[in-house]
Amino acid sequence: MVFCSANLTNFGETLAIFVTVYALADCNNFFVSCERAFQPELEGRAVVVLSNNDGCVVARSNEAKAMDIAMGTPYFKLGKLVDSGRLLVRSSNYTLYGDLSHRVMNILREAVPDMEVYSIDEAFLNLEGIPREQWVPLCRGLVKRIRQWVGIPVSIGIAPTKTLGKVANHFAKKYPGYQGVCLADTPDKWEKALKLTPIGDVWGIGWRSAPKLQSSGVNTAADFTAKPEAWVLKHMGITGVRTWKELQGISCIEDEEPERRQSICTSRSFAEPITTRDELSLRISDFAGICAAKLRKDGSAAGEVAVFMQTNRFRSDLPQYYPFLRKRLPTAVNNTPEIVSAALALMDEAWKDGYAYKRAGVLVGETVPEDEVQGALFDSMSPEDRDRENRISAIMDKVNRSSGKTLLRVATQRPGHYADGIRREHCSNLYSTDWSELLTVK
DNA sequence: TCTGGGGTCCTAGGACCC
DNA sequence: TCTGGGGTCCTAGGACCC
Numbered sequence: 205m206v207f208c209s210a211n212l213t214n215f216g217e218t219l220a221i222f223v224t225v226y227a228l229a230d231c232n233n234f235f236v237s238c239e240r241a242f243q244p245e246l247e248g249r250a251v252v253v254l255s256n257n258d259g260c261v262v263a264r265s266n267e268a269k270a271m272d273i274a275m276g277t278p279y280f281k282l283g284k285l286v287d288s289g290r291l292l293v294r295s296s297n298y299t300l301y302g303d304l305s306h307r308v309m310n311i312l313r314e315a316v317p318d319m320e321v322y323s324i325d326e327a328f329l330n331l332e333g334i335p336r337e338q339w340v341p342l343c344r345g346l347v348k349r350i351r352q353w354v355g356i357p358v359s360i361g362i363a364p365t366k367t368l369g370k371v372a373n374h375f376a377k378k379y380p381g382y383q384g385v386c387l388a389d390t391p392d393k394w395e396k397a398l399k400l401t402p403i404g405d406v407w408g409i410g411w412r413s414a415p416k417l418q419s420s421g422v423n424t425a426a427d428f429t430a431k432p433e434a435w436v437l438k439h440m441g442i443t444g445v446r447t448w449k450e451l452q453g454i455s456c457i458e459d460e461e462p463e464r465r466q467s468i469c470t471s472r473s474f475a476e477p478i479t480t481r482d483e484l485s486l487r488i489s490d491f492a493g494i495c496a497a498k499l500r501k502d503g504s505a506a507g508e509v510a511v512f513m514q515t516n517r518f519r520s521d522l523p524q525y526y527p528f529l530r531k532r533l534p535t536a537v538n539n540t541p542e543i544v545s546a547a548l549a550l551m552d553e554a555w556k557d558g559y560a561y562k563r564a565g566v567l568v569g570e571t572v573p574e575d576e577v578q579g580a581l582f583d584s585m586s587p588e589d590r591d592r593e594n595r596i597s598a599i600m601d602k603v604n605r606s607s608g609k610t611l612l613r614v615a616t617q618r619p620g621h622y623a624d625g626i627r628r629e630h631c632s633n634l635y636s637t638d639w640s641e642l643l644t645v646k
Numbered sequence: 647t648c649t650g651g652g653g654t655c656c657t658a659g660g661a662c663c664c
Numbered sequence: 665t666c667t668g669g670g671g672t673c674c675t676a677g678g679a680c681c682c
Binding site: 407413 | 678679680681682
């Protein structure tokens with residue numbers, strides 16, 4: 205993609221065809237909106253969705269935001285509001301959210317030449333080649349269609365860089381006058397927006413940098429762009445300079461859709477802390493098995509396996525221990541038995557009696573495409589044996605894909621039931637997927 | 647009692663080589 | 665003995681994102 209910001213200002217629209225324009229489509233309060241799509245009684249109410257184990261708030265309706273409920277608030281601090289009936293709560297239901305996300309993305313994908321799915325609820329649409337006067341009508345049409353067909357409210361910000369797209373998107377969300385779509389394609393438009401954007405709201409400026417910038421008198425995005433580049437480099441490093449340029453219409457953040465993830469992590473907190481080696485072994489095996497399945501789904505193999513376990517960091521009265529052990533494999537693999545046994549060996553090495561483990565996980569890294577795996581000179585397993593392990597894993601994937609395992613996992617998701625060690629006391633049904641009928645049985 | 651999970655990129659510093 | 669200086673690789677930690 206070729207982009208030159210100067211074209212916009214210096215040459216007007218004659219060169220507009222060479223200009224990349226991003227339209228950032230972002231679902232509003234996505235998890236809450238998914239719950240509302242099937243439970244209209246949640247409409248207009250203060251609603252929050254909780255993390256795994258009903259630990260803390262990960263999504264809020266506008267009404268909940270207006271009550272000053274912060275992202276990450278622990279659930280137990282909301283008891284009063286919930287008891288009074290002013291706040292409604294749902295456990296997270298990732299099967300439902302993943303399904304609705306696919307439906308939203310499919311509608312977007314059909315409408316534009318190219319797009320990058322950035323997260324479960326966001327995508328950068330590339331409007332290259334679409335005449336400028338059609339941008340807004342096209343995006344308004346998408347907002348309307350997604351609301352009608354999937355029931356999810358979406359906002360779209362259009363701008364020459366991703367960071368400005370985020371800024372425009374915030375405006376589209378905040379002011380109903382935009383009808384869900386805000387166009388910030390010229391400097392006069394985005395400069396106005398930057399003056400109204402607090403520095404901490406800028407994409408790429410996190411909770412550590414924002415206070416530092418404010419103490420230097422940088423309170424808005426416009427204050428930030430007014431600083432010299434050298435100042436930004438000195439105080440924020442190269443990533444800060446990128447954000448600084450992006451806010452001025454100079455695109456620095458490339459679309460790089462990483463086909464293969466470089467590392468994959470599967471970890472959980474436990475509803476009840478684990479104190480025995482056998483019990484933790486079971487969970488570590490699960491996590492390692494999930495990592496192996498994710499690798500195969502990506503078409504990757506991992507050259508490294510790591511395991512970590514953690515005691516409850518909030519319990520300062522208990523002994524703390526946070527081991528993290530890693531091991532290189534003689535050759536990259538993605539079959540379940542080898543990943544599991546490597547993880548269990550690491551866990552055994554790290555294990556210490558006398559601690560209550562609250563969280564643990566398995567991480568696989570150094571991924572390579574599975575068809576480019578190089579055999580190692582000192583590989584402990586013969587090609588024939590590995591071939592057999594790989595075939596077993598392929599069969600497991602097949603079984604898991606067909607209803608068997610899925611049903612098993614789904615069955616554990618009934619409200620209040622946590623056979624997999626995860627607490628989900630306020631979970632909605634799986635409304636949109638095929639086997640949802642099975643779940644309505646209480 | 648109860649505080650998520652899964653990623654990426656950058657930088658500084660140590661080890662090692664010539 | 666002098667203990668320089670550039671390059672590379674690795675690792676740990678920090679910061680950010682959703």
